Amino acid sequence: MPIHPTAIVDSTATLGQGVHVGPFCIVEKNVVLGDDCHLASRAIVKERTKLGPGNILHEGAILGGLPQHSHLPEKTGDLKVGSANTFRENTTVHRGLDEHQSTHIGDHNLIMVGVHIGHDCLVGNHTVLINNVMLAGHVTVDDRAYVAGGAAVQQFRRVGRLAAVGGYSRAVKDVPPFVMLDGNTSGVVGLNRVGLQRAGYQTEDMASLKSAYRLIYRSGLGWNEILKRLKSEFTSGPAAEFYPFFAGGKYGFMPERRTPNSATIRLYRAEGNAGEQSEGQAKAG
Numbered sequence: 001m002p003i004h005p006t007a008i009v010d011s012t013a014t015l016g017q018g019v020h021v022g023p024f025c026i027v028e029k030n031v032v033l034g035d036d037c038h039l040a041s042r043a044i045v046k047e048r049t050k051l052g053p054g055n056i057l058h059e060g061a062i063l064g065g066l067p068q069h070s071h072l073p074e075k076t077g078d079l080k081v082g083s084a085n086t087f088r089e090n091t092t093v094h095r096g097l098d099e100h101q102s103t104h105i106g107d108h109n110l111i112m113v114g115v116h117i118g119h120d121c122l123v124g125n126h127t128v129l130i131n132n133v134m135l136a137g138h139v140t141v142d143d144r145a146y147v148a149g150g151a152a153v154q155q156f157r158r159v160g161r162l163a164a165v166g167g168y169s170r171a172v173k174d175v176p177p178f179v180m181l182d183g184n185t186s187g188v189v190g191l192n193r194v195g196l197q198r199a200g201y202q203t204e205d206m207a208s209l210k211s212a213y214r215l216i217y218r219s220g221l222g223w224n225e226i227l228k229r230l231k232s233e234f235t236s237g238p239a240a241e242f243y244p245f246f247a248g249g250k251y252g253f254m255p256e257r258r259t260p261n262s263a264t265i266r267l268y269r270a271e272g273n274a275g276e277q278s279e280g281q282a283k284a285g
Contacts, residue, residue, distance in 0.1 A: 007039075016053065031064075034083065048076070048095055052083035052107070060090040067097045067119035067137065075099040077120070082107035093117040097137065106143075118155070130167070144199060146192075148183060160245055162199060162238075164192040173252040176216070177241050178209055187257025188217065201238060208239040216242065217256040 003009055007025040016035035021027065023041040031045050034053035039045070043057040049064030057063065064079040066072065077096020084107055087093070091111050096102045097119045105117070106125040114132040117123065121135050124143035129135075133147045136155035141147065145159045148167035158174045159165060165175060166183025175181055175188075178196060182189045191209055201209075212234050216226060230243040246253065 004041075028064075046079075046095070048078035049081070050078070051081045054084040055081060056086045058087060058089045058091075061087040062091070063087065063093045064095045065092060067094045069097055069119065069137075073098055077101040077103070079103045079105075081105045082125070085109045085111065087111050088113045088115075091115045091117075094119040096120050112149075124161070142177065144195065146195060151183070154251075157251060158245075158249075161241065162192055162195050164195055171254065173254045174245075174249050175254050177245055178238060179213070179254075181254060182257050185257045186254065188254050189257050196238075205237050205239070208234060208237050212239040212242050216246075 003021040004023045004025070006023045007021045009015070009021060009027040010029040010031070012029045013027045013031040013033070015033045016037070018036040019033050020038045022039055022043065025039045025042065026044045027033065028045065028047040030047055032050040033045065034051050034055070036053050037051055037055045039057045040059045042060045044062045045051070046062070046064035063081065067076060077098055077100065079093060079095040080102050082105060085105060088111065090113060093105065094103060094117065101120055103117065103119055103121050105123045108125055109123060109127045111129045112131045115129045117135045118137040118139065120138045122140045124141060124145070126144045127141050128146045130147065130149040132150045134152040135141065136153060138156045139153045140158040142159060142161040144162045147159065147165040150168040151165045151171065153159060153171040157171055159171065160175055160177030162178050163175045164180045165171060166181050168183045169181045169186045171181065171186070178191055179188045180190055180192045181187070191213055196206065196209070212230065215229055219226065227243065227247060230246065234240050234242060
C-alpha cells in the first residue's frame with residue numbers, strides 16, 4: 001500500500017488493498033478507498049466520501065467537496081462512488097447538500113478534464129462526460145449517456161439513457177433517452193444511432209425507436225394522447241423506456257430542432273417523375 005511521504009492521510013481513513021496515494025494528496029477523515037484505487041499527485045478526497053474498488057483520480061481531482069450553496073446546512077451529505085471510474089485532471093465532485101442526502105456515481109464512468117458534478121447528482125454506469133461539462137445540483141445522467149465538452153445541464157434536469165448531448169449544449173429541460181442534442185442550437189436532432197449500434201441494438205429495436213420518436217416529435221398530437229400511445233403501443237424493447245421517462249418529467253423536455261419556415265435556403269423533395277431532383281437539394285426560398 002504505497003503512500004508517498006508528502007501525502008496526508010487521516011488516521012480514521014480506511015484504505016483497501018493495493019491503494020496508491022501519490023505526492024501531495026490529501027485523504028480526509030472517515031474516507032473509504034476501495035481496493036486498487038489510485039490517487040495521482042495533488043488529488044484530494046474529502047470527508048464523507050466512499051470510493052469502491054479500482055477508481056483512478058488524476059492530478060488535481062477533488063472528490064467530496066462541500067456543495068456550492070448559499071445556505072449550507074450545519075451537516076452536509078456524502079458522496080458514494082462505485083467501481084472502476086476514471087476522474088481526469090481537475091475534476092470536482094460535490095457531496096450531498098443535506099445530512100441524509102448523497103451524490104451517487106456508478107461504475108465504469110469516464111469523467112474528463114475539468115468536469116464539475118454538483119451536489120446530489122446521480123450519474124449511472126458507463127457514461128462519458130467530456131472536458132468542462134457542468135452538472136448543476138440534483139442532475140441525473142442515466143447509463144451510457146454521452147455529454148460532450150462544455151455542455152451544461154440545469155439543476156434537477158435529467159439526461160436519459162444512451163442520450164448524446166452535443167458540445168456547449170444548454171440542457172435547460174430533460175433530455176430524453178436515445179436522442180442526440182445539437183451543440184449549436186441545443187435542439188434534438190434525431191436518434192443517437194451510433195450509440196445505439198454500439199450498445200448492440202438491432203434493426204427491429206431501431207425501427208421501434210424511430211416510430212416512437214416520430215410519435216413524440218412529429219405527430220402533432222396533444223401531449224396526453226402521445227403519452228397514451230407510448231404506453232399502449234411501445235411495450236417492449238428500448239422504446240418502452242420512453243413512456244416512464246416522459247410520464248415522470250417535471251420540467252419539460254428539450255424540443256426538436258426544426259428548420260424555420262422563414263429560412264432563405266430550405267430542403268425539399270421535388271414532385272414528379274422525370275427530371276426529379278434528389279431529396280435534400282437546396283432551393284432558394
